[in-house]
Amino acid sequence: MTPGARVAAAIEILDSINDGQPAEAALTRWARGSRFAGSGDRAAVRDFVYDALRHWRSDAERGGGTSGRARMIGRLRCADLECETYFNGVGHAPEPLSEQETSAGQAPETTGDLWNLPDWLVEIFKSSLGDAAETTALALTQRAPVTLRVNTTRTDRDAVQAQLRSEGVQTVPNPRAPTALTVTEGPRRLRNASSYLTGLVEMQDASSQAAILGISGTGRALDYCAGGGGKSLALAALGWTVTAHDIDEGRMRDLPVRATRGGHDIKQCSPDNVGTAGLFDLVLCDAPCSGAGTWRRAPEAKWALTPDRLDALITLQVDVLDASIKHVEPGGQLVYATCSVLPRENMGQVDAFLTRHDGWRLVRSESWSVDASGDGFFVAVLSKT
Numbered sequence: 308m309t310p311g312a313r314v315a316a317a318i319e320i321l322d323s324i325n326d327g328q329p330a331e332a333a334l335t336r337w338a339r340g341s342r343f344a345g346s347g348d349r350a351a352v353r354d355f356v357y358d359a360l361r362h363w364r365s366d367a368e369r370g371g372g373t374s375g376r377a378r379m380i381g382r383l384r385c386a387d388l389e390c391e392t393y394f395n396g397v398g399h400a401p402e403p404l405s406e407q408e409t410s411a412g413q414a415p416e417t418t419g420d421l422w423n424l425p426d427w428l429v430e431i432f433k434s435s436l437g438d439a440a441e442t443t444a445l446a447l448t449q450r451a452p453v454t455l456r457v458n459t460t461r462t463d464r465d466a467v468q469a470q471l472r473s474e475g476v477q478t479v480p481n482p483r484a485p486t487a488l489t490v491t492e493g494p495r496r497l498r499n500a501s502s503y504l505t506g507l508v509e510m511q512d513a514s515s516q517a518a519i520l521g522i523s524g525t526g527r528a529l530d531y532c533a534g535g536g537g538k539s540l541a542l543a544a545l546g547w548t549v550t551a552h553d554i555d556e557g558r559m560r561d562l563p564v565r566a567t568r569g570g571h572d573i574k575q576c577s578p579d580n581v582g583t584a585g586l587f588d589l590v591l592c593d594a595p596c597s598g599a600g601t602w603r604r605a606p607e608a609k610w611a612l613t614p615d616r617l618d619a620l621i622t623l624q625v626d627v628l629d630a631s632i633k634h635v636e637p638g639g640q641l642v643y644a645t646c647s648v649l650p651r652e653n654m655g656q657v658d659a660f661l662t663r664h665d666g667w668r669l670v671r672s673e674s675w676s677v678d679a680s681g682d683g684f685f686v687a688v689l690s691k692t
Contacts, residue, residue, distance in 0.1 A: 308343070308344055308345075308348040308351075308399070309397070309398055309399070309400060310392065310393055310400075311392075311393045311394065311395055311397060311398065311399065311400020311401065312398060312399035312400055313348060313351045313352050313355065314355065314379050314383075314393040314394070314400065314401060315399055315400060315401045316337060316341065316344070316348075316352045317352050317355035317356050317359070317375070317379055317382075318374075318375035318376050318379050318401060319337060319375065320333045320334055320337050320352070320356050320375070321356060321359055321374075321375030321378055321379065322374065322375035322376075323336070323337075324356075324360070324375075324607075325373065325374070325375060329607065330356060330357070330360060330607055333356075334352070334353060334356060337352070346495070350495065354450075355379065355382065357450075357606065358382060358450075359378050359379065359381075359382050360606035360607060360610075361423065361447070361448045361449070361450075361602075361603060361606045362381075362382065362385060362423050362448055363378075363423060363606070363610060364415065364419060364420045364423050364424075365381070365385065365415040365420050365421065365423055365448075366378045366379075366381035366382050366385060367381060368381065368412065368413055368414070368415045368416075368420050369381030369382075369384045369385055369412045369413070369414065369415070370382070370384070370411070370412050371408065371411025371412035371413075372411070376401065377408075377411075377412075379393075379401075380394070380404065380408060380412065381412060384412065390404055391403065391404070422441065422444035422445065423444065423447070423448050423609075424444055424609065425609070425610065425612075427614060428609070428612070429444075431649065432444055435649055435650045435651065436648065436650075439676065442676075443648055443676065443677055443683070446603070446676075446677040446678055447599075447602045447603045447606075447609070447677055448603065449603055450603065451512075451601075451603045451604045451682065452481075452489045452490070452513075452679060452680070452681070453489070453490040453494040453497075453510070454481060454487055454488065454489050454490070454510070454511065454512050454513045454516075454681065455478065455487070455488045455489075455490065455497075455508040455509065455510060455511070456484075456486050456487060456508065456509045456510075456511040456516050456537075456540075456541060456544075457486045457487075457488060457507070457508055458506055458507050458508060458509065458540075458544055458569050458570070459486060459544055460543075460544050460569075460570060460571075461505075461506060461507055461569070461570060462507045464480065464485070464486070464488065467488070467502055467507050467508055468488060470501070470502045470507070471488075471500060471502050471508070474493075474496060474500045474501065474502065475492075475493045475496045475500075476490060476492065476493040476494070476496050476497055476500055476502075477490070477491045477492035477493060478490050478491060479491055481513045481680055481681070482680055483513035483514060483516070483517050483675065483680045483681045484513050484516035484517040484520055485520070486516050486520065486544075487511075487513040487516050487517075487681075488508070489513070489680070497510075504568070505568065506565075506567075506568035506569035506570060509537065509540055509565065509569065510537075511537045511540075511541065512601075512681050512682045512684070513680055513681035514600070514646075514675040514680075514681035514682050514683070514684035515537065515538065515541075515646070515681075515682070515684060516541060517673075517675065517681075517684075518644055518673070518675075518684055518686040519538055519541040519542060519545070520541075520545070521671075521673065521686065521688075522542070522545070522589065522591075522640070522642060522688065524588065524589070524640070525545065525546040525547055525548075525588075526547065526548070526587075526588030526589065527547070527548050527550070527585075527586075527587045527588050527589070527636075528542050528547040528548065528549050528550070528587055528588065528589040528590070528591065529549075529550050529552060529576075529581075529584070529587040529589070529590045529591070529631075529634055530542065530549060530550070530551045530552065530591050530593070531552055531590055531591060531592050531593075531627070531631045531634070532552075532553060532554075532591075532592055532593045532594060532595065532627065533551035533552055533553045533558070533559055533562065533593075534553060534558045534559070534593070535558060535559070535561060535562065535565075536551055536559055536561070536562035536565060536566070536573070538591060538593055538644075539551045539562065539566075539573050540562075540565060540566065540569055540571060540573070542589075542591070543566070543569070543571035543572075543573055544569070544571070547589065549571070549573045549574070550573070550574045550575070550576050550584060550587070551573055551574070551575050551576065552575070552576045552577075552578070552581050552584075553578075554578055556575075556577055556578070559575055562575065563575070581634070584634070586634060586635065586636040586639070587634055587635060587636060587639060588636050588639045588640065589635075589639060589640045589641075589642065590631050590632075590634050590635050590639070590640070590641050590642070591642045591644065592627055592628060592631050592641065592642065592643050592644065593644045593645070593646075594623075594624045594627050594628070594643065594644070594645055594652075594656075595620060595623050595624065595627070596620055596624065596645040596646060596647040596652050597612055597617055597620055597647050597649060597652060598646055598647065599646075599647045599648045599649050599652075599683065600645075600646045600647050600648045600675075600677055600682045600683020600684055600685075601646045601682045601683070603677070603682075604682070617649075617651075620652070621651065621652065621656070624645075624652065624656050625656070625659070625660075628641075628643060628656065628660050629660075629663070629664075632664065632667075632691070635691050636691070637691055637692075638690070638691060638692070639690075639691050640670070640688055640689065640690055640691075641667070641688075641689040641690075641691065642686060642687070642688050642689075643656065643657060643660070643686070643687045643689065644684070644685065644686045644687075645684070645685050646682060646683065646684055646685075647683065647685060648674075648676070648677065648683035648685075652685075653672075653674065653685040653687075654672060654685075654687070657669060657672065657687045657689070660689070661689075666691060666692050667689050667690065667691055667692070668689065668690050668692065669687060669688075669689055670688040670689060670690050671687070671688050672685070672686065672687040672688070673685075673686055673687075674686075
């Protein structure tokens with residue numbers, strides 16, 4: 308595909324997203340109908356689409372409209388690329404810019420446009436994050452790093468770095484966690500790399516890794532909101548005997564394959580049976596949340612979140628925490644975690660929990676900001692006396 312044809316494809320997909328289709332579904336539909344597109348073409352189109360989603364407001368301002376075409380004009384202008392190179396009408400490229408399009412558009416001026424946040428979230432960021440509000444909002448408009456967790460039960464970081472290098476994947480140590488490697492070259496080779504296929508590395512953000520590494524001890528652990536099981540695998544690598552549970556069992560469908568690949572024995576427990584699974588030395592609640600610390604990976608979630616939806620998530624977090632404590636052994640640990648940067652979902656929930664429940668104390672809490680090393684993340688360790 309020519310550069311112009313890639314932009315035309317992105318315009319088509321962005322128009323589908325404007326019409327209410329989820330981004331992944333729109334990308335998949337386009338790819339299935341565009342068998343001529345190679346892997347490099349698909350990657351380039353995907354990058355255009357997700358960069359536009361991260362800059363949804365500022366690209367519209369620069370492009371002078373909210374259509375897919377206007378947003379791609381804004382995207383190219385933001386990247387200091389000549390629109391005429393891509394909008395030339397040659398082959399499958401979009402038609403050249405009209406006189407109106409050439410003169411339309413302006414630099415973003417409002418805080419919501421500059422920060423690429425809904426206006427109601429701008430106020431929440433300002434009031435809850437203070438001086439870090441702007442830095443956090445702008446960090447969420449950038450692409451996230453590709454980060455690996457080294458399976459230290461099977462190898463060490465230096466050895467796996469060398470093996471990845473031989474397979475065309477360049478990495479550097481990530482400062483956020485001693486098990487973390489950031490991919491600097493060849494990320495699309497990972498899925499076929501022997502290091503990945505044999506379980507020497509797993510994809511996991513460095514902040515998430517750091518949170519798990521900060522948990523002390525070993526014993527029986529219940530990953531209460533396991534999802535895909537990344538934290539179950541990380542706990543198993545630290546020597547915990549792990550049982551994975553999720554209210555939606557379908558989310559754990561890939562966990563058996565991942566556990567086998569990594570050499571871990573992880574049991575799965577259905578919601579119907581978790582009550583008879585006994586008590587655990589550790590219960591991890593990676594609670595459903597806004598995902599505000601990961602919006603650069605899932606930018607649609609930023610635009611889909613509403614005040615009512617945030618309130619509903621806060622209520623759900625309360626319910627999850629209150630349901631999980633009956634599984635903690637006396638003297639055991641309850642670990643509450645979110646991938647949010649909003650204090651209301653983090654320490655706000657911990658403080659409320661301690662008010663509701665006697666016999667618990669906060670051992671420690673830690674948070675990580677959104678930056679080049681990792682996503683925004685929060686963890687609190689509570690002990691049952």
